[in-house]
Amino acid sequence: MRQTPVAKRNNAHFRSPWLDTRRRLLIVVGVLCLSTVALVVRAVDLQLIDKDFYQQQGDARFLREVPIATSRGMITDRLGEPLAVSTPVVSIWANPQELLLHPEKLPKLAEALGTGLELLSQRLAQRADKEFVYLRRHLNPDEADLIMALGVPGVAAQREYRRFYPTGDVMSHVLGFTNIDDRGQEGLELAFDEWLTGKPGAKKVIRDRRGRIVENVDLIRAAEPGRDLTLSIDRRVQYLAYRELKTALLEHSATSGSVVVLEVATGEVLAMVNLPSYNPNARDVELEPGAFRNRAVTDVLEPGSVLKAFTVAAALETGKFLPETIIDTSPGTMPLAGHTIRDIHNYGKISLTRLLTKSSNIGATKLALEMSNEHFHDVLRRFGFGEATGIGFPGESPGVLPGPRSWGILHKATISYGYGLSTTPLQLAQAYAAIGNGGVLVPPTFIHGARNPGRQVIDPQLASTLVDMLETVTGPEGTAKLARVAGFRAAGKTGTSRMASVGGYQKRYISLFAGLIPASNPKFSVVVVVNDPSGKDYYGGLVAAPVFGRMMEGALRVMNVPPDDVPGLLAALPTRVTTALAPPGVDNGLLPAEAESVPDNVGLLP
Amino acid sequence: MSLRVFGFLLLLLAVVGSGVGVVYARHEHRQQFVALTELERERDELNIEFGRLQLEQATWAATSRIEQVARSTLGMKYPEASELQVIQP
Numbered sequence: 001m002r003q004t005p006v007a008k009r010n011n012a013h014f015r016s017p018w019l020d021t022r023r024r025l026l027i028v029v030g031v032l033c034l035s036t037v038a039l040v041v042r043a044v045d046l047q048l049i050d051k052d053f054y055q056q057q058g059d060a061r062f063l064r065e066v067p068i069a070t071s072r073g074m075i076t077d078r079l080g081e082p083l084a085v086s087t088p089v090v091s092i093w094a095n096p097q098e099l100l101l102h103p104e105k106l107p108k109l110a111e112a113l114g115t116g117l118e119l120l121s122q123r124l125a126q127r128a129d130k131e132f133v134y135l136r137r138h139l140n141p142d143e144a145d146l147i148m149a150l151g152v153p154g155v156a157a158q159r160e161y162r163r164f165y166p167t168g169d170v171m172s173h174v175l176g177f178t179n180i181d182d183r184g185q186e187g188l189e190l191a192f193d194e195w196l197t198g199k200p201g202a203k204k205v206i207r208d209r210r211g212r213i214v215e216n217v218d219l220i221r222a223a224e225p226g227r228d229l230t231l232s233i234d235r236r237v238q239y240l241a242y243r244e245l246k247t248a249l250l251e252h253s254a255t256s257g258s259v260v261v262l263e264v265a266t267g268e269v270l271a272m273v274n275l276p277s278y279n280p281n282a283r284d285v286e287l288e289p290g291a292f293r294n295r296a297v298t299d300v301l302e303p304g305s306v307l308k309a310f311t312v313a314a315a316l317e318t319g320k321f322l323p324e325t326i327i328d329t330s331p332g333t334m335p336l337a338g339h340t341i342r343d344i345h346n347y348g349k350i351s352l353t354r355l356l357t358k359s360s361n362i363g364a365t366k367l368a369l370e371m372s373n374e375h376f377h378d379v380l381r382r383f384g385f386g387e388a389t390g391i392g393f394p395g396e397s398p399g400v401l402p403g404p405r406s407w408g409i410l411h412k413a414t415i416s417y418g419y420g421l422s423t424t425p426l427q428l429a430q431a432y433a434a435i436g437n438g439g440v441l442v443p444p445t446f447i448h449g450a451r452n453p454g455r456q457v458i459d460p461q462l463a464s465t466l467v468d469m470l471e472t473v474t475g476p477e478g479t480a481k482l483a484r485v486a487g488f489r490a491a492g493k494t495g496t497s498r499m500a501s502v503g504g505y506q507k508r509y510i511s512l513f514a515g516l517i518p519a520s521n522p523k524f525s526v527v528v529v530v531n532d533p534s535g536k537d538y539y540g541g542l543v544a545a546p547v548f549g550r551m552m553e554g555a556l557r558v559m560n561v562p563p564d565d566v567p568g569l570l571a572a573l574p575t576r577v578t579t580a581l582a583p584p585g586v587d588n589g590l591l592p593a594e595a596e597s598v599p600d601n602v603g604l605l606p
Numbered sequence: 607m608s609l610r611v612f613g614f615l616l617l618l619l620a621v622v623g624s625g626v627g628v629v630y631a632r633h634e635h636r637q638q639f640v641a642l643t644e645l646e647r648e649r650d651e652l653n654i655e656f657g658r659l660q661l662e663q664a665t666w667a668a669t670s671r672i673e674q675v676a677r678s679t680l681g682m683k684y685p686e687a688s689e690l691q692v693i694q695p
Contacts (some may be wrong), residue, residue: 071653082660082661082664083663086657157621239669
């Protein structure tokens, strides 16, 4: 290169071998090449080596697996009337990070949600670093639509199910309830949770940046709805039991009570009521303590005289006694092992039947003393005392039946009239049902058509004799005249037991009645328990027996049981002569075939 | 036209044809899926409605309410013994 002297002088300072043109070119090319290589390496790294990782991360932000909500099975009564129904509700949730970017929308949202703006902002601020917060749970779908129509960013709706109980507090103890996530917490909802709960499904969806579903991509699992459950309960009988028990509790200022109705032949529970109760649809109100308890299954009591039926059964089974065998109970008190056993009156010389009619403690004691501990215990055991019924209700109590070796003479005597052992009302109903069922004990069940296998616990002849003996209790001289139902023969036994407490028995009582109706061929076994009646009456025959009578009058009608005591029904009616109500062929409650065979001059009874 | 060229064209056609087929099937799938989703939504709506109606019916038909309506609105009562007639078969 040729240069002018001036340039030469000026540039002389910079001239060096490094800066000639060719070298500069090489450097540029080299740098470019290196950059290219770096880019290629990075591309290979992204596209080939770490491809799976990035793909997965991408999908995770884009493809989502979302659950498909499924409904819980319905619980119905034996006729298919709904007792517990799940209906869809909508829960509104928000992504606070997203929502807080649009504070200008908050007032409108708060208004639509029905929560104060203050509360809403506070809630969002607390969870500002999270991605999920419920704004309102279990809304009516229509209301939820209104909220979603506001189109606030970061707010989304989610379908859930809520349980409703149309029968309210009439059925609450049996059914129990579910929690806010629709899982069973108490009662049959808990016992059959597995059966009732469906399997939520899952699907793959594409979501946009705001979490809205753009497209359903794939179904992973279809949702399986929960199965329905048909209970053995009859809603109408249940209601009658509830109404009559409530009336009795008010009338006698009692604190609590239970009623159990079993179908004798199948062991199915037709009704089970406890008071005090609660409304499962609104559980957040203040409740009396113990209102959640299904007392008929979880609480034990000393059955008192109601147990004498089994004492007599055990005595008859030894063969040493007949229903007519005479026992001397005078003078109405009896010293035994340093204590005195008392009857209310001096009944004198009475038969075993009359022992039940009058409920003599001394008579029962004398029978017990004639039996071995083992035999008496065995009979009680066979009737299911001291053993859980296996009905499958959470928290069922087995009751207490001490072993025969531990019985002293006084203990045996007290057991003979129902103290010193304890049972649940359900166990009592089960044992009475066995008497009414020809001696076959069928374990109780809540499931319609469960067909539990029965077992013969006493001789059928003996069982039928016992029913006849128990029928005298509702007879003219019995303790349970108020248990009568016009047109039906009823058998049963009253009981009045003192409440046990620390340090002995108090002057507080439990009134009981256990009954079988109709006595000619028992269909229902009923136990009524009224705790702590504080009015002037506390005898089982005055407090518990009327509940039985009033309730069964309606129950027998709705269950279509024909009267087995027509003369008794007629006697209750004023004398009246009428002609036939309806011409043949008109529905008069007879089947057509029967209607044909009815003579024209069928007279209505006097 | 030689056999080779013919074969080549045939395969080319087949490829194009199956390509169009795939596109069509995919399109059809989308359409059906949309229809299915719509039907499912409809079914859910109907189920919701059914559940609500069941609840409503159960509420109206509560035994206590029937009794109350029968007594107060319709003036019904259980017949007295004097009003009963018994037909003997």
